[in-house]
Amino acid sequence: MVAIQFDKVDIVFGERRKQALALLDQGKTRDEILAETGAVIGAAGIDLAVERGEICVLMGLSGSGKSTVLRAVNGLNPVARGGVSVRHDGAPVEVTDCDADRLREIRMRTVSMVFQQFGLLPWRTVRENVGFGLEIRGMKAAERRRIVDEKLAMVGLAQWADKHAHELSGGMQQRVGLARAFATDADILLMDEPFSALDPLIRDKMQDELLELQRRIQKTILFVSHDLDEAMKIGNKIAIMEAGRIVQCGTAEDILLRPATPYVAEFVKHTNPLNVLRGHSVMTPACSVRRDDGTVLLDRDGLVRMRVDAGDRPVGVEVNGREGSLGRVNGNAGAFDTPCDIIVAPVELKLATTIALKRKTDHPIIFVDAEGKLAGLCGDDEIYGSLLRRSA
Incomplete structure (x- = not known):
């Protein structure tokens, strides 16, 4: 569901907007338009959908x-041409109209806004700053205090509610700004x-x-x-x-x-690709892995085999003819202390974390999707290949 929609939005600052838009349509650059009209093209042809x-x-x-x-x-910035809509009360509303x-x-x-310079009122306490929007809305004091205290607890500032902005560090002031935005819901x-x-x-x-x-x-x-x-x-x-x-x-x-x-x-x-790339970008996908007699082969000689169920979910492993163990990683954490033969991890795992896990096993990392189904494998070849492609 789209929450914010920009549709071919142009924004022009200056008096000669029509002339600037005409030059924009002719393919003129921002600098050329500025030189000819004195108008500044703030945005041109913005098409963007932000999902809820x-x-x-x-x-x-x-x-x-x-x-x-x-x-x-x-x-806050008027649109010269095009449309901007937001989902308000369950339906898209054209802000420009x-x-x-x-x-x-x-x-x-x-729509609430969090500013770069915090925008706190220095004569008000933290609690009063956070509740300012609710106060303007006309909410009663008791209900306003309940909501404000809830949001201050959410950002870890409950004990600072009666302090003033100058008594807080920069990071704490920024959290007050976040709490103020959250308070309006x-x-x-x-x-x-x-x-x-x-x-x-x-x-x-x-x-x-x-x-x-x-x-x-x-x-x-x-x-x-x-x-x-x-x-x-x-x-x-x-x-x-x-x-x-x-x-x-x-x-x-x-x-x-x-x-x-x-x-x-x-x-x-x-x-740094280690902090950006995830499992699905580096793995050999499930459709390309080697299989034999209902098992997934995890080494060249077929001595390490992973069993999957009818839904292609990993359920067991055999290592050199013995029953091995599967260890499962939840979330994007790299810590994994339980001894196991094969590590099963979410496909969204970051490459840096994948490398940390790979150091704990001689076998490929098994990536699974949100439903636990086999998504792909990632071993040394996949890791090296992804880094070499990135550096080429």
Whole structure:
């Protein structure tokens, strides 16, 4: 289900918008249009769908149009041409066509924003800052306090509720901003480089906290970043922008393995593939593995065989004629201390974690899908091959 839809969106800053759009249609560049009209093309031809519960990262250098596109979702940046819609009360609503009252309703109930510089009111306590949107909505104090305290507990700031912003660290202030956005219970969160002002260690921790919160609350998040590592860490989908246009949109793996333009290739060339590639990108798929008499062969000589059930789920293993053991990894953790012959892991496992697991066994890692069915195998050849392809 689509939560945010951009349909051929153009955004122009300046007085000569019509002339700028006409030149844009003629294929003129942003710099040429600026020189001829004095107008700035903030965004051009933006087509993007953000699914409900997805984190989509708008990525690019400063001036590429990331924040401009983000702010069109809640009407802060007017659209010169095209449409932006959000799912509001169960149905898509064109933000570009809303009157002032409807737009205010969307901002209060459906779309919330987390700012780079926190945007906290210094004369208010943490609890009062978090409850500000609910107060504007007219919610009674007792109900407002209940919701605020719940959200402060969610971000780990319950004990700081009566402090003021200047008494908190930068990371804690950013968490107050997150709690304020969560308090409105908006389905859509707009996050404009929210962690860029933080120290690297705090920033990494905040990214982890955001991902953990997202696993629990499943909001739709449109996130702006100029940091590729951050984008690849948190984004289900990444839209890379250049000069107001989206030049490539896809998963981190799509972009790393198949950059669409030289600009994107330059962007990703220093990215560590161990932190981006996952099992399905490096494995030999199940349809290509060797089988014999209902078993999957895990070595060249057929001495290590894995049994699967009728649904192609791993159920047992034979190693050199004896009954072996299967060890199963849950989630994306690399820790695995239980002795076993064969390790079974989720197909979404990161390559770095896969390599750590492979060091614990002489046999391929068995990847399974969400239903536990065999997805593929990953041994030394697959690991080396993926790294060599990336470095070629």
